[in-house]
Amino acid sequence: MKPVVIVGAGLAGLTCARALKRRRIPFLLLDGDDRVGGRVKTDSIGPFRIDRGYQVYFTAYPHAREQIDEERLRLKQYEPGAIIIWDGEHHLISRDNPLQLAVSGFLSTADKLRLGRWTSDVQWLDKDDIDEIPDRTIEQYLRDEGFSDGFIDRFARPFLGGVFLDRSLQTSCRQLLFVWKAISEGIAAVPEQGMEEIPRQLGMTIGHERLRLKSQVVELVREGDTVSGVKLESGEVVESDRVVLACDAIHAAALSGISIPAEFLHSITIYFKAAEQPVDGRWVVMNGNMRGITNHVIPLANANSVEAGNLIGATILGERTETDEQLAEIVKSEMRVWFPNRDVESWELFRAYRNHNAQMVQHPGFQSRLPGNDSGIPGLYFAGEFTTNSSIDGAIQSGAECADLILSSLEAGVP
Numbered sequence: 001m002k003p004v005v006i007v008g009a010g011l012a013g014l015t016c017a018r019a020l021k022r023r024r025i026p027f028l029l030l031d032g033d034d035r036v037g038g039r040v041k042t043d044s045i046g047p048f049r050i051d052r053g054y055q056v057y058f059t060a061y062p063h064a065r066e067q068i069d070e071e072r073l074r075l076k077q078y079e080p081g082a083i084i085i086w087d088g089e090h091h092l093i094s095r096d097n098p099l100q101l102a103v104s105g106f107l108s109t110a111d112k113l114r115l116g117r118w119t120s121d122v123q124w125l126d127k128d129d130i131d132e133i134p135d136r137t138i139e140q141y142l143r144d145e146g147f148s149d150g151f152i153d154r155f156a157r158p159f160l161g162g163v164f165l166d167r168s169l170q171t172s173c174r175q176l177l178f179v180w181k182a183i184s185e186g187i188a189a190v191p192e193q194g195m196e197e198i199p200r201q202l203g204m205t206i207g208h209e210r211l212r213l214k215s216q217v218v219e220l221v222r223e224g225d226t227v228s229g230v231k232l233e234s235g236e237v238v239e240s241d242r243v244v245l246a247c248d249a250i251h252a253a254a255l256s257g258i259s260i261p262a263e264f265l266h267s268i269t270i271y272f273k274a275a276e277q278p279v280d281g282r283w284v285v286m287n288g289n290m291r292g293i294t295n296h297v298i299p300l301a302n303a304n305s306v307e308a309g310n311l312i313g314a315t316i317l318g319e320r321t322e323t324d325e326q327l328a329e330i331v332k333s334e335m336r337v338w339f340p341n342r343d344v345e346s347w348e349l350f351r352a353y354r355n356h357n358a359q360m361v362q363h364p365g366f367q368s369r370l371p372g373n374d375s376g377i378p379g380l381y382f383a384g385e386f387t388t389n390s391s392i393d394g395a396i397q398s399g400a401e402c403a404d405l406i407l408s409s410l411e412a413g414v415p
Contacts, residue, residue, distance in 0.1 A: 001026060001241075002026075002239055002240050002241050003026040003027050003028045003210075003240060004020060004025060004026065004027040004028070004240060004241075004242045004243075004244060004406060005027070005028050005030065005229065005230055005238055005240040005242070005243045005244065006027055006028070006029045006030065006243075006244040006246050006383070007030055007031075007217045007230060007243065007244065007245050007246060007247050007255070008030075008031060008038065008245070008246035008247035008248075008251075008383075008384070009029055009030075009031035009033070009036040009037070009038065009199070009203065009211065009213070009246075010036075010037060010038020010039065010040065010199065010246060010247075010248075010384070010395065011037075011038060011040060011198070011199055011202065011392060011395035011396050011399065012038075012246045012383040012384045012385070012395040012396070012398045012399035012402070013029060013031070013038075013244070013246030013247075013383060013399060014029070014036060014199055014202040014203050014206070014399065015067055015202060015383075015395070015396045015398075015399030015400050015403070016244055016246060016383050016399035016400070016402045016403045016406075017029045017203075017206050017210065017211075017399075018067070018202060018205060018206060019399070019400055019403030019404070020403050020406065020407075021205070021206060021207070021210070023403070023407055025403075025406065025407065025410065027210060028210055028212065028238065028240075029206060029210055029211045029212070030212050030215045030217055030230070030232070030238070031211075031212075031213050031214075031215065032213075032214065032215065032216030032217070032233070033213060033214070034213055034214055035196075035213065036199050036200065036202075036203045036211070036213075037196045037199040037200070038199065038248070038395075039052070039248070039357075040055065040195050040196055040198060040199050040392070041195075041196050042193070042194025042195055042196035042197070043351070045350075045351060048300075048311055048350075049193055049194040050194070050271055050300065050311060050350075050351060051190070051194050051195045051196070052269075052353045052355065053267060053269045053315075053353045053355040053358060054267075054269050054296075054298055054313055054315050055190070055195045055392075056078065056188040056189065056190055057073075057075070057188070057189055057190065057191070057195065057198060057392060058179075058182040058183065058186050058187070058188055058392075058393075059075070059186035059187050059189060060181065060182040060183075060184075060185035060186025060187075061182055061186075061391070061392060061393035061396075062127075062393065063393050063396045063397040063400060064198075064392055064393045064396045066400075067202065067396055067400070068198060068201060068202070069201065072201060073191035073192070073197055073198065073201065074191060074192035074193075075187075075189035075190065075191060075192070076189055076190055076191070076192055076282075076301035077187045077188065077189040077282070077301065078187070078188045078189065078190075078282045078283070078284060078298075078301055079094070079281050079282050079283045079284075080094065080095035080096050080183075080187060080188070081093045081094040081095050081096075081097075081283070082158075082159055082162075082283060082284045082285070082286050082296075083279060083283045083284070083285045083286065084106070084154065084155065084158050084159070084285075084286045084288045085285065085286065085287060085288050085290050085338055086106065086154060086288035086289055086290075087288075087289065088290075088337070090279070090285075091104065091106040091154075091288070092104070092283075093106070093107075093155065093159070095183075095184065098116070106154060107150070107151055107154060107155060108148060108150060108151070110148070111147055111148055111150065111151040111155075114145070114146055114147060114151075115147075115151075118145060119180070119184050122177055122180050122181050122184065123181060123184055123185060125177060125181060127178075130174050130177045130178060131174065133173065133174060133177065135172055135173060135174055135364040135365055136172075136173055136364050137169060137170045137171065137172070137173065137363070137364055138156070138160060138164070138169040138170070138171050138172070138173050138176045139152065139156075139168070139169035139170065140173070141173035141176065142156055142169070152169070153289070154288060154289075156169060157169060158286035158287055158288050158295075158296075159286055160176065161286075161295065161317070162284070162286055162295055162296045162315070163179060164176075164179075164265075164359065164362070165265040165266075165267055165317050165358060165359050166265060166317075167295070167317070170363055171362050171363065172362050172363060172364045172365070172366055172367075173364070174364075174367070175362050175389055175390075178389065178391075179391070182393075189301070190300075190301050198392070215232055215233075215234075216232060216233040217230045217231070217232060217233075217247075217255065218231055218232065218233050219231040219255070220243065220255055220256065220380070221237055221239070225377065225378060226377075226378040226379045227243050227377055227378065227379035227380040228240070228241070228379060229243065230243055240379075241379055241415065242379055242380075242381065242406055242409070243379060243380055243381070244381045244382070244383050244402055244406075245375075245380065245381070245382050245383070245384075246382075246383040246384055246399065246402075247384070248357065248384065248386070249261070249262045249360070249384065249386035250262050250357070252382060252384065252386065256375060256377065256380060256382075258371065258375060258376070258377070260370075260371055260386055261360070261361075261366065261369050261370060261386070262386075263360070263361040264356070264357035264358065264359065264360055264361060265317075265318075265358055265359045265360075265361060266317075266318055266319045266354070266355060266356050266357065266358055267315055267316065267317055267318070267355045267358045267359075268315070268316040268318075268319070268320060268327065268352065268353070268354050268355065269313050269314070269315050269316075269352070269353045269355065270313070270314045270315075270316070270324070270327055270328050270331055270349065270352045271300075271311055271312070271313050271314075271349075271350040271351045271352065271353075272311070272312045272313075272314070272328070272331075272332075272347040272348060272349060272350055273310070273311060273312075273347070273348045273350045274310050274311075274312055274343075274346065274347045274348070275310070275343065275346060276310060276342065276343070277299045277310050277312065278297060278299070278312060278335070278338070278339045278342050278344075279299075279339075282299050282301050283299075284296055284297070284298050285297045285298075285338065290334070290337065290338065292330075292334040293316050293320070293327075293330060293331070293334070294314050294315070294316060294331050294334050294335070294338075295315050295316060295317045296314075296315050297312060297313065297314045297315075297335070297338070298312070298313045298315070299311075299312055299313075300312070300313060311350060312347065314331045314335070316331075319354070319356075324349065324352035325349060327352065328349040328352070332344055332345075332347055335347070359390045360385065360386065360389075360390035362389065362390055367388075367389065370386060370387055370388070371386070371387055372387055373387055373398065373401055373402040373405045374405060378415075381402050381405065381406065382398075382402070383398045383399045383401075383402035384398055384399075385398065387401075387402075
């Protein structure tokens with residue numbers, strides 16, 4: 001039996017490979033990079049380990065927690081909630097402090113009660129329940145649920161805008177329900193050594209003989225209508241009866257010739273080194289109605305040390321033409337207003353990441369337009385968030401389901 005060839009050692013490819021190994025199905029995992037992880041990467045710079053853009057892991061992700069040993073990740077959690085800046089004032093929204101939320105005048109009493117009831121209802125939903133809910137934009141869904149304009153503008157646009165990189169709230173409400181369930185049932189955290197520890201953990205048991213890095217696939221090999229292997233940039237051909245494209249949607253479309261929705265949202269994360277954090281505690285600070293380009297600011301939960309100082313990340317939605325240095329100065333000018341009691345002037349630009357294709361556009365009905373794991377071409381399979389949803393959990397889910405499909409085809413004797 002020829003090994004299954006998996007193209008891409010991101011979360012989906014690694015999950016698929018692990019599942020095949022457990023079932024004793026031979027495979028070969030190929031990736032053009034020099035290490036696993038795909039877009040989930042962490043860089044070591046001096047005493048710091050910083051992620052390539054703001055990413056978090058939700059411990060209540062249903063598929064990810066089946067694959068990941070969270071204890072070994074030594075997760076550093078963020079506070080469950082956010083600080084929202086509105087008219088220059090800091091307003092704390094805390095999931096675990098209902099009394100604080102109750103006495104706050106930032107949201108109306110009706111909206112606070114509605115938020116509590118709605119969150120409780122969401123926790124009872126499973127995937128089938130969510131899929132049966134009429135799909136519409138987050139904005140329309142929240143209005144239909146009875147939330148006021150004040151709630152949408154004061155809380156939903158800043159907070160959910162940061163989660164989905166879209167303050168207009170045009171993302172599918174089904175994706176909101178999936179993510180809100182994870183937010184309300186678990187914690188948001190990062191591994192002590194950075195987000196790349198997640199794919200590293202997934203890849204630890206694969207075996208070096210089954211993983212080839214710096215092996216860029218440039219073409220699918222075909223015999224008639226059937227995919228029969230891959231061709232590498234070096235010219236080498238690797239034969240296989242089953243090829244899994246676990247790369248990103250753009251490359252999967254280019255290699256397969258199949259049209260795959262490949263519209264993305266972009267973001268920029270500017271990291272600063274500072275003597276102190278902007279707020280006490282590991283709170284995400286969101287831009288409520290403040291003017292400017294900064295959407296939210298985060299303390300790096302896994303990168304604080306007395307000796308080395310602190311790292312602070314500021315995220316900008318979309319793309320910008322300014323240089324990193326210019327963006328850093330713009331952000332600092334805004335931070336002087338956000339944090340007037342902090343020494344923002346001393347913040348030093350540490351690193352900037354322009355995260356092209358940070359998240360798929362997920363407008364209502366997006367899932368009906370996505371391909372499944374079966375590409376429709378004999379011998380070719382898909383694995384990746386572009387078959388499920390744009391999240392860590394979606395990528396892991398797709399990899400596991402692709403392995404299940406391959407096993408089923410083998411058991412059925414499908415060539």
